[in-house]
Amino acid sequence: MVYTGVDACKIGWFAVTLGEGHDWQVAIFPDIISLWKRCKDSELMLIDIPIGLRQGAPGKRTCDKQARRLLGVKRGASVFAVPCREVIYADMEEASQLSERMTGKKLSKQSLNIISKTRQVDQLLLSDKDARSRIRETHPELCFWALNGGEPMKHSKKKSQGFSERMEVLLSAYPYTKGVVYYAERNYPRRELARDDILDALAAAFTASKEIQGLSFLPEKLTFDAKGLPMQMAYYFMS
Numbered sequence: 001m002v003y004t005g006v007d008a009c010k011i012g013w014f015a016v017t018l019g020e021g022h023d024w025q026v027a028i029f030p031d032i033i034s035l036w037k038r039c040k041d042s043e044l045m046l047i048d049i050p051i052g053l054r055q056g057a058p059g060k061r062t063c064d065k066q067a068r069r070l071l072g073v074k075r076g077a078s079v080f081a082v083p084c085r086e087v088i089y090a091d092m093e094e095a096s097q098l099s100e101r102m103t104g105k106k107l108s109k110q111s112l113n114i115i116s117k118t119r120q121v122d123q124l125l126l127s128d129k130d131a132r133s134r135i136r137e138t139h140p141e142l143c144f145w146a147l148n149g150g151e152p153m154k155h156s157k158k159k160s161q162g163f164s165e166r167m168e169v170l171l172s173a174y175p176y177t178k179g180v181v182y183y184a185e186r187n188y189p190r191r192e193l194a195r196d197d198i199l200d201a202l203a204a205a206f207t208a209s210k211e212i213q214g215l216s217f218l219p220e221k222l223t224f225d226a227k228g229l230p231m232q233m234a235y236y237f238m239s
Contacts, residue, residue, distance in 0.1 A: 001019075001020070001043045002017050002018065002019045002039075002041060002042050002043065003017070003018050003042055003043055003044050003045075003046075003205055003208035003209040003211065004016065004017045004018075004039045004042040004044075004045040004046070004205055004208060005018075005045075005046050005047075005138075005200075005201045005202060005203065005204025005205030005206070005207065005208055006035065006045060006046070006047040006048065006049075006201060006204060007047075007048045007140065007197045007200040007201040007204065008048065008049065008114065008117050008197075009028060009192065009193045009194065009197045010191065010192055010193065010194065011028060011030065011192045011193075012028055012029050012030040012031060012035075013028065013029045013030075013031070013032060013035050013117075014026070014027075014028050014184075014188075014193055014197050014198070014201050015027055015028075015029065015035055015038075015039060015201060016180060016198075016201040016202045016204075016205040017039060017042065017205065018174075018205045018206065018208075018209050022176050022179075024176060024179070024180055024205075026180060026183060026184050026187075026198075026201075028188060028192065028193060031120060032117070032120040032121055032124050033120075033124065036124060036128070036131055036135075040130065040131070040134070042134060042208075043134070043208075043211060044134060044136065044208040044211045045134055045135045045136070045208065046135075046136055046137070046138040046204040046205070046207055046208040046234055047121065047135060047136070047137060047138065047204065048137075048138060048139060048140055048200055048201075048204060049114065049117055049118055049121050049137065050082040050114075050118050050121075050137065051121060051122075051125065051135070051136065051137040051229055051230060051231070052137070052223075052224065052225040052229040052230050052231030052232070053082065053083070053084055053085040053088060053118075053122065053225050053227075053229070053231075054082070054084040054085070054225065055084055055085045055086065055225060055226040055227075056084070056086065056102075056226075059103075060081070060082075061082055061231050062218075062219045062223065062231065063137075063218045063219060063231055063232055063233045064079050064081070064082060066218040066219055067079045067139055067141075067142050067218055067233055070142070070145060070150075070152075070218075071141055071142065071145055071152045072152050074152070074156075075141045075145070075152040075153055076152075078139075078141050079139060079141070080108060080110040080111050080114065081105070081107070081108060081111050082111070082118075083095065083099055083107060083111055083115060083118070084099070084102060084103065085122070085225075085226075085227075086098060086102065087099045087102070087107070087115070088115055088118050088119045088122060089119060092112070092115065092116075095107060095112065095115055096112065121135070122229070125229055126227055126229070132229070136230065136232070136234050137230075137232065137233050137234065138204050138207060138208075138233055138234045138235065139233050139235075140157075140199070140200035140203050140204065141153065141157075142218070142233055142235045143200075143203040143204060143206075143207045143235055143236070144166055144169055144203055145235070146207075146216070146235040146236055146237045146238065147169050147170070147172075147173050147203065147206075147207075147236065147238050148169050148238075149237075149238060149239055150237065153165055153166060153169075157196040157199070157200070158196060162196075163195055163196065163199070166196075166199045166203070167181070167199065170199060170202060170203060170206070173206055173238060174202070174206045177202065180198070180202055181195075181198050181199070181202070184198045185198070206236075207234060207235060207236045208234075210236040213236070215234045215235065215236055216234070216235055216236065216237055217232045217233065217234055217235075218232065218233045218235070219232065
């Protein structure tokens, strides 16, 4: 059985796939369709992108609100506001204005940056029943919080201290972390793949690999959007 973790990167999507023992693979894909075709044998794929979107009304998803509360002020800020579905499918020039008309708020720069990738995932899940059964949402800071025994990371992942503390958490959970990171850094330049993207995808992959042991979710009760997609984040708590 194999499990995959996915994070958006500068040129597409970065995926880490974990198999039995020390078996792992990494790759960058230009779009979510090519990634899904390569990784569709995964028992579970956890992806750092919103799945399940509000439609036609303002308000925040419960999973986002709960994640921000658990992560605290500093790390909770990494849980960006999720645009509603109408905004996701609008032209980039119109998206922020449409969001303001519908919800009373313009989109942040971070939310604007993920619109096209959120649309890719939404289109895939709405068109492919098998993808819907295997791809679920997570958030890397939630993964690190859970793997660190319920303590959020102290430093930003963009800082050297933040990279080091996340490496330490992953090493305690997955002994082959250094090999994955070293290989990815050697094979993909920084202009294509940031260092923190590697750790985020690996944290998601390790979390997915704990499916049999039992994952936890925010919120605990599964809720769906108007299209039937789940609005829930997965994590694995290590004490």
